[in-house]
Amino acid sequence: MKRLLAIVFIAALGGCSKPPAFEPLSGGxxxxGQQLLDRYGCAACHVIKGVTHERSQVGPxxxxxxxxxxxxxMLPNSAxxxxxxxxxxxxINPKSAMPxxxxxxxxxxxxTAYLYLP
Known part of the structure; x- marks a missing residue:
């Protein structure tokens, strides 16, 4: 019974919307990262999952x-x-609209760690 409760508890944690504290590809x-993307206003131009104002269409x-x-x-995708x-x-691109x-x-x-989450 305790094992079943532990499995249910772990499964429930997996469904939480809170991001993990570490992302291995970036090390961040x-x-x-989620808080910074919101604070810098990135969602004003980009659609970013879990960040306010997700309806932006200025940037990709x-x-x-x-x-x-x-x-x-322009750059190969890496962290x-x-x-x-x-x-x-x-x-990188002087003509970029990104400030x-x-x-x-x-x-x-x-x-980057937040953006790289699956």
Whole structure:
């Protein structure tokens, strides 16, 4: 009986909407990343699962960024490249509409961690 309750409890935790504290591809904290994406107003331009204002259509949807081949349409998709894009999109593509937001490397890592969640 105790084993069954433990299994039910673990299954229930899996259904929670709270992101995990660590994402292995980026090494960042998705919980913090979700808060940062909201604080920096990223959902004003992008559709991002679990972030307020999910109806934006200015920039591309970021719901499936983990599955894409490129970041910003230019860089091979990797956690390091997504971090670079988040920190300095105009250094990579000067014509990008994405603004420079003075995001730190640590913040970009956490934002990448959230965006890379399945």
């Amino acid at each position: 904290n998705p919980r913090v 949807s970021l719901k499936d960024i983990r599955e894409r081949s490129f970041v910003g349409g 390091a490249n997504l971090e670079q894009w988040i920190m300095h999109p105009r250094a 420079e937001l003075d995001v730190t490397r640590a913040e970009a890592r956490d934002m």
